Amino acid sequence: MSATPAVDRDEEFAFFRGLVERYSPSGNESPARDYLLEHLPDMGLDVSTDEVGNVIARTEGDGKEVMLTSHMDTVPGEIPVRVEDGDLYGRGSVDAKGPLGSMFAAASRLADTDADVTVVAVVEEEKSGMGARHLTDRREAPAYLINGEPSGWDTVTLGYRGILRFRYRVTGEVIHTAHPGVNAIDDVISFWEAVRGLQDLDEGFDALTATPTEIDSESDGFELRSELRGNMRIPTSNSVAEIRDMVKKVETEHKGDVYWGESTEPVLVERSNPVVRAFLRSVRDEDGEPGLSAKTGTSDMNVFAERWDCPMATYGPGDSNLDHTPNEHIGIDGFHSAVDVLEGVAEDLSTA
Structure with missing residues (x-):
C-alpha cells in the first residue's frame, strides 16, 4: 500500500526523532514513556499504560486485532542526536525506536479505518524481557503479532536463538x-x-x-x-x-x-504463515525485493512464541549490525518505507 496524499512524512519523522531524543536506558524509560503519552493522542490513538510501565496505543477499528510491539528501552550510552547525510544518529535509533516509531506512525494512519491495531511499547527488553512477560501474563493473544526489531525495511525475521x-x-x-x-x-x-x-x-x-x-x-x-x-x-x-x-x-x-x-526457548516461524506472507506482499507493493532472515540473538519474539499461539514475525527498519554501537544510526528513507510497509500489513491482516 502506498502512502496517501494526506500523509505528512515530515511530521512522522519529527515524532520519531523526538522519541530518539528521549534517552531511555533499561530501567529509566520514563522520558520515552512521557513523550509517547503526550503525543500519541494527537495522532488519533487511544493511549494507556499498564502496571510495569508499558505504553499501549489502540485504534478503534472492529477488524481482527493486529498487535505491533517493540521496546522503548535502550542499552546505556547516550549518543548526540543529529541528522547527517540522510541518516538519524542517536541511541535507540536502530534498536529499537526505529521499529517502534514506524509502528506508531503506521497505526496513526489507520486510526480512522476499520483496522483494529494495537501498538505496545514495552520496557526492559534489553535487560530482562519483563515488559513482554507482563503483557503476555495479563491478556490473551491477538489475532496476529508483529514484533519490532531492526531487519531492514524490506526484510522479515523468522527466528531467533x-x-x-x-x-x-x-x-x-x-x-x-x-x-x-x-x-x-x-x-x-x-x-x-x-x-x-x-x-x-x-x-x-x-x-x-x-x-x-x-x-x-x-x-x-x-x-x-x-x-x-x-x-x-x-x-x-x-x-x-x-x-x-x-x-x-x-x-x-x-x-x-x-x-x-x-x-x-528458540523460535523459528514458517515463511508460509499469514504475517510473513502479508509482509512479502507489502514490501513488493513498495517496489522492494523482500528478504527473510534468522537472527543469532534473542528478542521478545521468543517470549511471545512461548506464551501465545498466534501467527507472528519480526520486522523493523535499520541495520542490526549497528545495534548497541557508538555509531548507531538509521536511514531516514528506510524509516519512511517501513511505515508504508507496516500500514499495508496491518490493514491487510486486520480487515481481510
Whole structure:
C-alpha cells in the first residue's frame, strides 16, 4: 500500500526523532514513556499504560486485532542526536525506536479505518524481557503479532536463538600462592572451559554458543569465593532443558554450584504463515525485493512464541549490525518505507 496524499512524512519523522531524543536506558524509560503519552493522542490513538510501565496505543477499528510491539528501552550510552547525510544518529535509533516509531506512525494512519491495531511499547527488553512477560501474563493473544526489531525495511525475521542465563559460584579455603593446589578461581576457570567445550563448531543461527558476562572473586582471608555469570545462546535444534542438563553435567565435575537465571526457548516461524506472507506482499507493493532472515540473538519474539499461539514475525527498519554501537544510526528513507510497509500489513491482516 502506498502512502496517501494526506500523509505528512515530515511530521512522522519529527515524532520519531523526538522519541530518539528521549534517552531511555533499561530501567529509566520514563522520558520515552512521557513523550509517547503526550503525543500519541494527537495522532488519533487511544493511549494507556499498564502496571510495569508499558505504553499501549489502540485504534478503534472492529477488524481482527493486529498487535505491533517493540521496546522503548535502550542499552546505556547516550549518543548526540543529529541528522547527517540522510541518516538519524542517536541511541535507540536502530534498536529499537526505529521499529517502534514506524509502528506508531503506521497505526496513526489507520486510526480512522476499520483496522483494529494495537501498538505496545514495552520496557526492559534489553535487560530482562519483563515488559513482554507482563503483557503476555495479563491478556490473551491477538489475532496476529508483529514484533519490532531492526531487519531492514524490506526484510522479515523468522527466528531467533534462545538464551539461558546462569551463574556458577564456588567457595573454598584460601591457599598460599607458594603452595600447589586448586583454589576457587582455578575451579571457575576450569568450569568455564568445560562449558565452552559444549559449543558447536557451526556458525550463526544454528550454533550453540557460550559467553561469559561477568566474573569476580572476594576473600575474607580464610575463604575465597569466586563467581562467574554467563549465558548460552540456543539454536532450534536444542531446548532450554537440554542445555541445562549439559551444564549440570559439567557442574558435577567441579566444586561449585550452578544457579539459573532467565531463559527463553528458540523460535523459528514458517515463511508460509499469514504475517510473513502479508509482509512479502507489502514490501513488493513498495517496489522492494523482500528478504527473510534468522537472527543469532534473542528478542521478545521468543517470549511471545512461548506464551501465545498466534501467527507472528519480526520486522523493523535499520541495520542490526549497528545495534548497541557508538555509531548507531538509521536511514531516514528506510524509516519512511517501513511505515508504508507496516500500514499495508496491518490493514491487510486486520480487515481481510
